[in-house]
Amino acid sequence: MEQTKLAEYKNKLEQERLRLMSEIKQSEKPQNFGDDVDEFEEKTDEAEEIGNQMAIAKDLKKRLDEIDIALSKIRNGNYGLCEKCGAKIEEDILSLSPEAPLCKACRV
Ligand SMILES: [Zn+2]
Secondary structure, three states, X not given: XXXXXXXXXXXXXXXXXXXXXXXXXXXXXXXXXXXXXXXXXXXHHHHHHHHHHHHHHHHHHHHHHHHHHHHHHHHHOOOOEOOOOOOEOOHHHHHHOOOOOXXXXXXX
16 A cells, blocks of 8 residues: 555544544443432433443454554554455445455455
8 A cells, every 4th residue: 555545544544533532432322310300201311321421432342453463464564455355445445445454346
């Protein structure tokens, strides 16, 4: 892969990484449960809300992991190769999601 392309993807990954870190921080902030917890309805809403937030945080962390893996591949010089078959990952995939670990054929 061209060095300029590689630098571009690396830059994208680093930007995305920073964005995710701040989103994760945001989603892990302690929630304000309010004072009137004796209302059943409200309790249910809050439980649901917390469940949603945990799911979101989990997704964010998974994405962060993928980005970390991609960045370590750049450092090791094997970035852009499919994890399954070892072929080059198509540029149109990488330009959309530079952390993609699989080529088109293996994604299906
Ligand atoms: Zn593949």
